[in-house]
Amino acid sequence: MTLRYRALALVLTGMCFCCSPAEDKKASNFEFSTNRGSFSGTLTSSCSWQLEAGYHYMLCRYVGVGGSIGLWKVYFEEGRAHGDDWEVDWDDDNNKPENFYLRPSLLLKTPAIKIRSVDLGLYAEPGVMLNVPYTQVWVSQKIDRHRYESKRVWTNGGQWFAADLRAGVYLNIGPCGLSAGYMMSNHDVYSQFRSLSYRGVSFKRFYPRKPFMQGAYLDLSYYF
Numbered sequence: 415m416t417l418r419y420r421a422l423a424l425v426l427t428g429m430c431f432c433c434s435p436a437e438d439k440k441a442s443n444f445e446f447s448t449n450r451g452s453f454s455g456t457l458t459s460s461c462s463w464q465l466e467a468g469y470h471y472m473l474c475r476y477v478g479v480g481g482s483i484g485l486w487k488v489y490f491e492e493g494r495a496h497g498d499d500w501e502v503d504w505d506d507d508n509n510k511p512e513n514f515y516l517r518p519s520l521l522l523k524t525p526a527i528k529i530r531s532v533d534l535g536l537y538a539e540p541g542v543m544l545n546v547p548y549t550q551v552w553v554s555q556k557i558d559r560h561r562y563e564s565k566r567v568w569t570n571g572g573q574w575f576a577a578d579l580r581a582g583v584y585l586n587i588g589p590c591g592l593s594a595g596y597m598m599s600n601h602d603v604y605s606q607f608r609s610l611s612y613r614g615v616s617f618k619r620f621y622p623r624k625p626f627m628q629g630a631y632l633d634l635s636y637y638f
Contacts, residue, residue, distance in 0.1 A: 447637035458629035478521035487512035537584040572606030591635040
């Protein structure tokens with residue numbers, strides 16, 4: 415994983431330094447705007463999705479600083495905690511790993527290639543995901559043959575900080591933009607769930623470790 419990060423970092427560094435920031439305004443199909451709003455979605459190898467809304471202030475045509483707020487959720491679990499007379503409620507969709515997060519990030523773009531009314535170039539967005547340091551699940555506890563009681567289990571442990579990187583291509587038609595590509599991160603979607611326990615049973619053995627996550631993202635943007 416370390417080699418992957420280093421190799422991609424070298425490529426992105428080369429992109430930034432090899433492409434001159436002195437592009438004339440006429441080389442773009444729309445007037446430069448300093449504000450960029452966006453909405454993006456990501457599907458990951460951890461059977462999870464991410465949705466977020468973001469804003470970046472463009473320092474120049476090729477560099478922006480800002481961030482986003484989002485939600486991620488596992489749509490297919492690779493484990494479920496249980497004991498002799500209890501189990502995490504299988505029917506409750508809210509018991510799947512999920513969290514809200516803030517994601518400060520840096521936006522990097524290369525000068526565009528003009529194809530009629532379309533601007534096309536390379537795009538990268540390194541950032542960090544700051545998860546809410548809290549999660550909870552509901553456990554179904556058996557009282558007798560016909561009765562069950564719901565118990566809340568919560569924790570403020572687990573991973574709350576993760577680094578990630580998105581890299582791909584961008585396409586602009588006037589102030590409207592679209593970018594798509596590859597995402598990688600050290601975010602472990604089961605980290606907080608492994609910090610839970612109930613009646614002396616740790617959830618750690620029920621959920622796998624996933625120290626490396628990759629996926630595909632799509633980002634819609636508007637400059638104003």
